[in-house]
Amino acid sequence: LIRLRPAPEENLVATLVRVFLVNSSPFFGDALRQALHGQEALTLVGSGDGIDDLDAQLQAGAVDVVLVQTGGRAAELVAQVRQQHPAASIVMLGLEDDEEDIVRAVEAGASGYVSENAPLVELVHTIGAVMRGEARCSPRVTAAVFRRVWQLGQAGASPSADLSPLSTREQEVLELMARGLANKEIARRLGIRLNTVKNHVHNILDKLQVHHRRAAARYATATGNLRGQAAVPS
Amino acid sequence: VRKIRVLLQGLSPMMSDLLAHLINHQADMEVVALVPGRAEALVAVKLLEADVVILPDSSEMPGTCDVLLGQFPDLLVLALTQQGQSGFLYRRTITTDMVTAPPVENILKTIRIAEDRFRLAP
Numbered sequence: 001l002i003r004l005r006p007a008p009e010e011n012l013v014a015t016l017v018r019v020f021l022v023n024s025s026p027f028f029g030d031a032l033r034q035a036l037h038g039q040e041a042l043t044l045v046g047s048g049d050g051i052d053d054l055d056a057q058l059q060a061g062a063v064d065v066v067l068v069q070t071g072g073r074a075a076e077l078v079a080q081v082r083q084q085h086p087a088a089s090i091v092m093l094g095l096e097d098d099e100e101d102i103v104r105a106v107e108a109g110a111s112g113y114v115s116e117n118a119p120l121v122e123l124v125h126t127i128g129a130v131m132r133g134e135a136r137c138s139p140r141v142t143a144a145v146f147r148r149v150w151q152l153g154q155a156g157a158s159p160s161a162d163l164s165p166l167s168t169r170e171q172e173v174l175e176l177m178a179r180g181l182a183n184k185e186i187a188r189r190l191g192i193r194l195n196t197v198k199n200h201v202h203n204i205l206d207k208l209q210v211h212h213r214r215a216a217a218r219y220a221t222a223t224g225n226l227r228g229q230a231a232v233p234s
Numbered sequence: 235v236r237k238i239r240v241l242l243q244g245l246s247p248m249m250s251d252l253l254a255h256l257i258n259h260q261a262d263m264e265v266v267a268l269v270p271g272r273a274e275a276l277v278a279v280k281l282l283e284a285d286v287v288i289l290p291d292s293s294e295m296p297g298t299c300d301v302l303l304g305q306f307p308d309l310l311v312l313a314l315t316q317q318g319q320s321g322f323l324y325r326r327t328i329t330t331d332m333v334t335a336p337p338v339e340n341i342l343k344t345i346r347i348a349e350d351r352f353r354l355a356p
Binding site for chain 1: 246247248249251252253255256259337338341
């Protein structure tokens with residue numbers, strides 16, 4: 001009948017993780033900052049409505065995890081962060097449990113989801129999991145994501161379908177880019193002119209909607225488009 | 235020194251944890267219980283001598299508010315919106331107030347209204 005919950009004091013993440021909260025109400029940001037204060041797993045380094053502050057902090061390497069509250073333009077914000085900072089870890093925080101919204105955010109690049117119906121300690125667990133390269137979310141959200149993958153499968157999409165706009169030659173260039181080769185070297189390997197390679201690279205960045213070759217390479221690695229070749233870490 | 239005794243009713247676990255953390259960190263107030271619904275709230279307010287009840291601003295809220303204030307006229311009932319951006323304070327003797335930003339300070343300030351009551355009581 002009456003349940004008293006202890007404050008989550010356990011140290012569940014090995015190192016201090018710097019979290020930035022976006023798309024949030026001032027109350028939630030303030031309350032979360034105070035709840036995490038003095039605790040050694042997570043610290044809230046910033047919060048706000050949009051991503052202007054976040055952008056600079058990500059650029060400076062001052063943020064480990066971006067926490068995005070669901071609702072409104074959440075999926076749009078996730079996509080924006082993911083596109084500008086391909087390496088950023090993004091976790092969704094669901095104040096409204098809308099599965100559609102969550103699946104859209106996962107498609108946009110979110111790595112984890114915490115519901116408002118979970119206790120605060122679950123947020124710490126989820127962020128810890130994402131930092132270890134794992135995804136953590138409720139079984140209900142997992143089911144929604146599975147359904148979405150099935151739908152995509154039915155629609156005839158393959159895991160590399162996102163790269164289908166690339167021509168065979170562009171895929172070859174991307175593959176060499178992902179292995180860390182410079183344009184000059186790519187030209188030599190494929191037996192084409194340097195300017196042709198530059199054109200291909202330009203088109204690849206354009207089609208993948210990324211701003212630099214490292215992002216394109218990471219994208220190729222993530223979508224398994226390297227045709228069995230191991231990517232050389234950049 | 236008697237602290238202000240706060241009851242949280244029907245709030246999501248995440249919101250309950252955040253509010254409990256916030257309130258329990260203040261020197262002059264404490265969360266005495268988390269309860270799921272109206273029936274439990276009625277029992278807990280009496281049993282634990284709660285001064286304040288915080289609940290979500292839902293469609294059931296006006297009814298719950300009437301029942302609580304009907305039985306416990308000195309109680310303060312604070313109804314918060316989903317993300318806690320704003321809320322409403324219900325009191326038996328005074329009209330409803332809108333609680334606005336900055337929210338954390340305002341919510342704490344609102345809870346402290348209860349203290350004036352038992353401090354002034356003979």
